[in-house]
Amino acid sequence: MAEGWARHLYDDLFEVYSAGIEIHGLNPLAVQVMAEVGIDISGHYSKLVNELPDQHFDLVVTVCGHADEHCPFFHSTKVIHRGFDDPPKMAREQAALETDALVVYRQVRDEIQLFIKGLTLL
Numbered sequence: 001m002a003e004g005w006a007r008h009l010y011d012d013l014f015e016v017y018s019a020g021i022e023i024h025g026l027n028p029l030a031v032q033v034m035a036e037v038g039i040d041i042s043g044h045y046s047k048l049v050n051e052l053p054d055q056h057f058d059l060v061v062t063v064c065g066h067a068d069e070h071c072p073f074f075h076s077t078k079v080i081h082r083g084f085d086d087p088p089k090m091a092r093e094q095a096a097l098e099t100d101a102l103v104v105y106r107q108v109r110d111e112i113q114l115f116i117k118g119l120t121l122l
Contacts, residue, residue, distance in 0.1 A: 003044060006116050018047070019049045023046045026045060037109070061080050091104045
């Protein structure tokens with residue numbers, strides 16, 4: 001969702017990449033809640049950090065709870081960690097119905113949007 005917001009809001013300003021330390025499939029509920037706000041992430045896919053281009057990054061943002069502890073070292077790069085709740089985990093723990101799970105995904109989607117909008121202030 002963070003990549004989707006960054007591309008939607010700042011595609012003309014930034015070259016945006018997204019990757020992780022683990023591969024997870026694209027979650028259909030994330031696709032659905034992003035589509036609700038007009039952002040299509042259906043073509044996104046999970047990649048590992050070592051699949052990114054070999055280049056200097058001006059900014060690396062980690063968004064998962066444990067990613068800041070396990071993130072590879074990026075030489076001469078500003079790294080910001082902002083942990084967000086894990087929507088699939090929260091949905092499993094709190095949501096009895098898919099409609100309840102969507103509430104969780106929407107909440108995290110909106111938190112990510114606010115964070116991404118604030119990145120231009122850095």
